[in-house]
Amino acid sequence: SIGINAEYGVIIKDDAPNRLFFSKHLQFLLSYAKNQNSYEYVMSEWLRASGVYWCLTALKLLKNDDLKEGQLYDFVMSCYSKEKGGFGASEYHDPHILYTLSAVQILAMIDRLEDLDVDNIVSFITGLQQDDGSFYGDEWGEVDTRFTFCAFATLALLGRLYDCNVNMGVQFILECRNFDGAFGCVPGSESHAGQVFCCVGALSIANRLHLLDIDQLAWWLCERQLPSGGLNGRPEKLPDVCYSWWVLASLKIIGRAHWLDKASLIKFILAAQDDETGGFADRPGDMVDPFHTLFGLAGLSLLGDTCLEKVNPVLCLPQPLVDNLGLKLEIVCQRD
Amino acid sequence: WYQRRVRALTTQPILDSISLLDISEPIILECGHLGISKKIFKSLGLYAHDQFNSYSALPDSEEKQENLDKLSSVLILLNPDDSRYWCHRKRVCRDSMNATLLEAELWLTSHPLKLKPKSPEAFSHCKWLLRNNSSLVTHTIIRDQLALCHKTAVQYKQNYYSWTHRIWLVKNFRPLLDFDRELAASKTWIESHISDFSGMNYRFNLILISFSISPDVLSKKSMSKILVQEIIFMCELITFYPDHEALWSYLRMLFLFCDSHKLEYVKRCKEQLGVIEKIKNSYADRFRGSLIIANLFGISL
Numbered sequence: 209s210i211g212i213n214a215e216y217g218v219i220i221k222d223d224a225p226n227r228l229f230f231s232k233h234l235q236f237l238l239s240y241a242k243n244q245n246s247y248e249y250v251m252s253e254w255l256r257a258s259g260v261y262w263c264l265t266a267l268k269l270l271k272n273d274d275l276k277e278g279q280l281y282d283f284v285m286s287c288y289s290k291e292k293g294g295f296g297a298s299e300y301h302d303p304h305i306l307y308t309l310s311a312v313q314i315l316a317m318i319d320r321l322e323d324l325d326v327d328n329i330v331s332f333i334t335g336l337q338q339d340d341g342s343f344y345g346d347e348w349g350e351v352d353t354r355f356t357f358c359a360f361a362t363l364a365l366l367g368r369l370y371d372c373n374v375n376m377g378v379q380f381i382l383e384c385r386n387f388d389g390a391f392g393c394v395p396g397s398e399s400h401a402g403q404v405f406c407c408v409g410a411l412s413i414a415n416r417l418h419l420l421d422i423d424q425l426a427w428w429l430c431e432r433q434l435p436s437g438g439l440n441g442r443p444e445k446l447p448d449v450c451y452s453w454w455v456l457a458s459l460k461i462i463g464r465a466h467w468l469d470k471a472s473l474i475k476f477i478l479a480a481q482d483d484e485t486g487g488f489a490d491r492p493g494d495m496v497d498p499f500h501t502l503f504g505l506a507g508l509s510l511l512g513d514t515c516l517e518k519v520n521p522v523l524c525l526p527q528p529l530v531d532n533l534g535l536k537l538e539i540v541c542q543r544d
Numbered sequence: 545w546y547q548r549r550v551r552a553l554t555t556q557p558i559l560d561s562i563s564l565l566d567i568s569e570p571i572i573l574e575c576g577h578l579g580i581s582k583k584i585f586k587s588l589g590l591y592a593h594d595q596f597n598s599y600s601a602l603p604d605s606e607e608k609q610e611n612l613d614k615l616s617s618v619l620i621l622l623n624p625d626d627s628r629y630w631c632h633r634k635r636v637c638r639d640s641m642n643a644t645l646l647e648a649e650l651w652l653t654s655h656p657l658k659l660k661p662k663s664p665e666a667f668s669h670c671k672w673l674l675r676n677n678s679s680l681v682t683h684t685i686i687r688d689q690l691a692l693c694h695k696t697a698v699q700y701k702q703n704y705y706s707w708t709h710r711i712w713l714v715k716n717f718r719p720l721l722d723f724d725r726e727l728a729a730s731k732t733w734i735e736s737h738i739s740d741f742s743g744m745n746y747r748f749n750l751i752l753i754s755f756s757i758s759p760d761v762l763s764k765k766s767m768s769k770i771l772v773q774e775i776i777f778m779c780e781l782i783t784f785y786p787d788h789e790a791l792w793s794y795l796r797m798l799f800l801f802c803d804s805h806k807l808e809y810v811k812r813c814k815e816q817l818g819v820i821e822k823i824k825n826s827y828a829d830r831f832r833g834s835l836i837i838a839n840l841f842g843i844s845l
Contacts, residue, residue: 247589250590250593251590251593251623251626253593254623254627254628300597300628301627302627302628348631348634348672350668350671387797387800387801387804388793388796388797388800392708393704393708394712396711396715397708397745398708442702442741442742443790443793444702444739444740444741444788444790
């Protein structure tokens with residue numbers, strides 16, 4: 209039956225990678241922008257700022273500082289629209305709240321936040337908030353709880369969270385809560401682990417985690433774990449390494465990460481590595497990419513891998529950086 | 545110039561599907577199915593991307609606009625995730641729109657979805673078009689949009705953007721569609737897609753909307769009656785297909801809704817719930833999903 213196939217769909221082979229290929233991942237990440245004429249690189253220009261954020265954060269988790277900060281700064285500022293106050297994914301791309309967060313995250317990691325026209329960026333973000341508390345992604349008016357997270361996170365990094373209407377932002381998030389306790393992208397939308405992370409993260413930043421039914425949400429999140437140890441995003445979907453972040457970080461924030469089977473999750477994540485090229489794929493055997501590499505490493509860090517830098521579960525940035533910025537993000541204490 | 549564009553678009557053949565193939569010829573068109581060579585698709589994508597950047601850098605002119613418009617209409621197919629092309633088209637549409645152009649633009653937007661049924665930008669563009677030209681939206685347009693949702697949901701299992709779009713259509717253009725037909729169709733969908741929780745969430749939304757549009761204020765008794773029917777429906781499906789986590793998840797959602805609204809259901813489906821309890825117990829070790837979900841029921845039978 210289909211149900212059984214979905215549950216047992218991923219079987220980890222005996223010869224699958226079972227240890228962290230630290231230096232291979234460094235190699236993979238440092239070669240990200242090597243072939244700028246490749247089809248994949250050109251056709252992913254529309255997410256470049258996020259791509260750079262994924263690579264840089266992953267490298268930081270691997271405790272590497274090889275990337276040239278000057279080049280990173282120049283790239284990020286080429287994405288900046290002084291007129292609008294936001295950042296696009298790349299030069300000539302219109303500003304969007306997603307890439308504004310990525311840009312600010314990158315600048316935080318290279319310690320260049322002070323060079324920003326913070327007021328301008330803040331007004332770009334607050335200008336996107338609607339009467340019902342939701343945030344547009346850009347001038348074209350798409351609404352999504354991801355954008356609420358991006359808004360709160362960016363403003364928090366700039367120390368200006370309360371420049372937006374946090375109460376209304378929180379109200380909108382609660383409108384997107386479903387009866388299973390999890391969250392969708394807009395009111396009524398299906399519960400999705402990615403959206404859950406964004407909502408839980410936003411509530412953490414706003415210091416409103418008490419508004420959650422924590423045990424109910426934690427239960428739904430733990431149902432994402434499949435026999436292979438991997439995590440999916442919704443019922444009957446295949447496991448995907450990126451959910452090692454969305455689900456695990458959410459559980460960490462609400463203090464229930466210990467409800468998961470840690471050993472089998474680690475096994476799944478490690479199996480998704482490519483031992484030749486380095487990098488992580490969405491699941492064992494598939495093609496690797498920087499996105500899954502970051503979230504694989506971040507997941508392993510949250511699970512306690514001591515080779516890796518500690519990662520903050522709300523902002524997906526190195527924890528020491530978050531500490532230095534003086535950001536106190538609400539995390540519920542672990543409790544049975 | 546707009547007339548020429550519309551004519552060019554409307555004389556294109558109706559396409560049923562678009563696929564990328566490992567073929568030597570650049571393009572094959574057979575009975576409404578378009579096949580594009582993977583190699584050509586990639587080189588065309590790079591070329592068009594380059595051309596778009598080149599034209600964008602030029603000073604404004606009618607020729608520049610015409611070329612950007614042509615390129616964007618192709619690039620939304622070659623690289624549908626890149627919002628740049630969709631933004632360009634929105635700017636053009638914003639400046640001039642009428643019923644014919646709206647239909648042409650919606651038709652054009654359906655192409656990337658034939659290749660990539662879960663393209664969020666394409667669905668987002670549809671919403672933008674409908675939202676900003678609501679006075680031009682007709683029954684036919686909504687019918688076509690619902691058909692588009694159906695098609696993309698068939699092509700890609702648990703298509704999140706497709707189902708989110710469908711909910712949005714019903715919430716925003718309900719007078720232009722046959723609500724009862726949607727409700728009936730949602731039941732048929734579930735019966736033949738028992739792993740697809742997205743379809744179940746959609747039906748749940750429809751049920752909630754039906755509560756809110758009732759001419760009289762719906763009493764707890766009648767809401768309860770409808771939900772009991774739904775619970776029985778799920779119990780029946782679970783009896784036949786006990787291994788499907790989606791069914792258990794939907795059943796749970798129904799219970800949680802009833803509990804939070806203090807709606808009576810236990811007595812009315814006692815028999816069905818008894819069967820479910822037995823299934824839950826017999827599958828306890830085998831199927832983790834149903835065990836976890838069923839544990840949350842907390843029903844006293």
